[in-house]
Amino acid sequence: MNTYGRFPIALERGEGCRVWDTDGREYLDFVAGIATCTLGHAHPALVETVTKQIQKLHHVSNLYHIPEQEKLADWIVANSVADKAFFCNSGAEANEAAIKLARKYAYKVLHMTQDPVIITAKASFHGRTLATITATGQPKYQKDFSPLVSGFEYVPYNDIQAIEETLSKNPQTVAIMLEPLQGEGGVVPGEREYFLHIRKICDQTGILLILDEVQTGMGRTGKLWGYEHLGIEPDIFTSAKGLAGGIPIGAMMCKKSCDVFEPGNHASTFGGNPLACAAALTVAQTLEKENLLQNVQERGEQLRGKLQAIALKYPHLFTQVRGWGLINGMELKEDSSTTSLDIVKAAMEEGLLLVPAGPKVLRFLPPLIVSAPEVEAAVQILEKVLEKGRKSW
Numbered sequence: 001m002n003t004y005g006r007f008p009i010a011l012e013r014g015e016g017c018r019v020w021d022t023d024g025r026e027y028l029d030f031v032a033g034i035a036t037c038t039l040g041h042a043h044p045a046l047v048e049t050v051t052k053q054i055q056k057l058h059h060v061s062n063l064y065h066i067p068e069q070e071k072l073a074d075w076i077v078a079n080s081v082a083d084k085a086f087f088c089n090s091g092a093e094a095n096e097a098a099i100k101l102a103r104k105y106a107y108k109v110l111h112m113t114q115d116p117v118i119i120t121a122k123a124s125f126h127g128r129t130l131a132t133i134t135a136t137g138q139p140k141y142q143k144d145f146s147p148l149v150s151g152f153e154y155v156p157y158n159d160i161q162a163i164e165e166t167l168s169k170n171p172q173t174v175a176i177m178l179e180p181l182q183g184e185g186g187v188v189p190g191e192r193e194y195f196l197h198i199r200k201i202c203d204q205t206g207i208l209l210i211l212d213e214v215q216t217g218m219g220r221t222g223k224l225w226g227y228e229h230l231g232i233e234p235d236i237f238t239s240a241k242g243l244a245g246g247i248p249i250g251a252m253m254c255k256k257s258c259d260v261f262e263p264g265n266h267a268s269t270f271g272g273n274p275l276a277c278a279a280a281l282t283v284a285q286t287l288e289k290e291n292l293l294q295n296v297q298e299r300g301e302q303l304r305g306k307l308q309a310i311a312l313k314y315p316h317l318f319t320q321v322r323g324w325g326l327i328n329g330m331e332l333k334e335d336s337s338t339t340s341l342d343i344v345k346a347a348m349e350e351g352l353l354l355v356p357a358g359p360k361v362l363r364f365l366p367p368l369i370v371s372a373p374e375v376e377a378a379v380q381i382l383e384k385v386l387e388k389g390r391k392s393w
């Protein structure tokens, strides 16, 4: 169906941070399936695990215990603030599970008699199902799909006063759902003071803090989870994209205090199958074995430093470079006629894959295994592209 505005290339092979198209052209991949290919392409550990697991057992129903799923849940619980995990297949589905859990919590624990409200942020992104486009505070994703799901209110991100006002107008609020750093909305990091304030409100009122870590989780930001940058703990958080390095998976985690689902409340046929969970476990083990969090921090600093130098060289084009670890954005001037898509297309022609985060932000999401020379090579391609475009941009 006509759902994607696709670029005119087809990718057929990858290795590490490089991919090749069907004409044999090579690209440096700073998209990584949109923050998904954590270990890059064809990582030997992931290849081995997936091959062995599919030869052994790839799928069984959640009617039975699944050892790989239990091991993955144990790893997440040992390496996050969560006590419990539910597995599904995508970010939207993980967020749907979080929304359902919060609603059940409203009735069961808070004994609400009115319909509960979940507050989300403007410019957020939470997925493409009906509930998650409703949670997504961007009208462009909601247009033509009404009626939307009821029970959502929106606030500007990083604005303490706005959340206070919205809370006082909505006493039936059960949860505040936010990204630790807004990804699709333009690579906007959450502010520590804002999140500390929200945590305090939640502690005082019993409202749940849900963090959507679908893009920020699994090491992308240089810490395992984005919330570690903010000095707070969520009650519920979700993961998907990078969790199994490109094998489809989603997960919704919560603390014991809001673990209110009972058998029959929620389910997913594919969710948590042996193949996806074995892949995620291998991603987890490889993060540890290859010390990738440190690589993400170092390569992130290297990349931001270089991008900042480029931004200074083209002050009529760029305003700001921002991000955490290996999720970084370069913002274009609002009044420039150049869009992020213009630069993405030109970079692709020169062998560098990038992705926009909205019309005015260029996004850099290399695999977490990216090396210093590869960061250098990507930056050189970008410089070449900007030099070539100097006259028209």
Ligand SMILES: *Cc1c(COP(=O)(O)O)cnc(C)c1O
Pocket: 089, 090, 091, 092, 093, 095, 125, 126, 127, 128, 179, 183, 184, 212, 213, 214, 215, 216, 240, 241
């Ligand atoms: C990509 C994304 C989603 C949606 O994930 P899907 O797997 O495409 O459903 C949700 N939230 C955030 C923050 C995302 O970046």
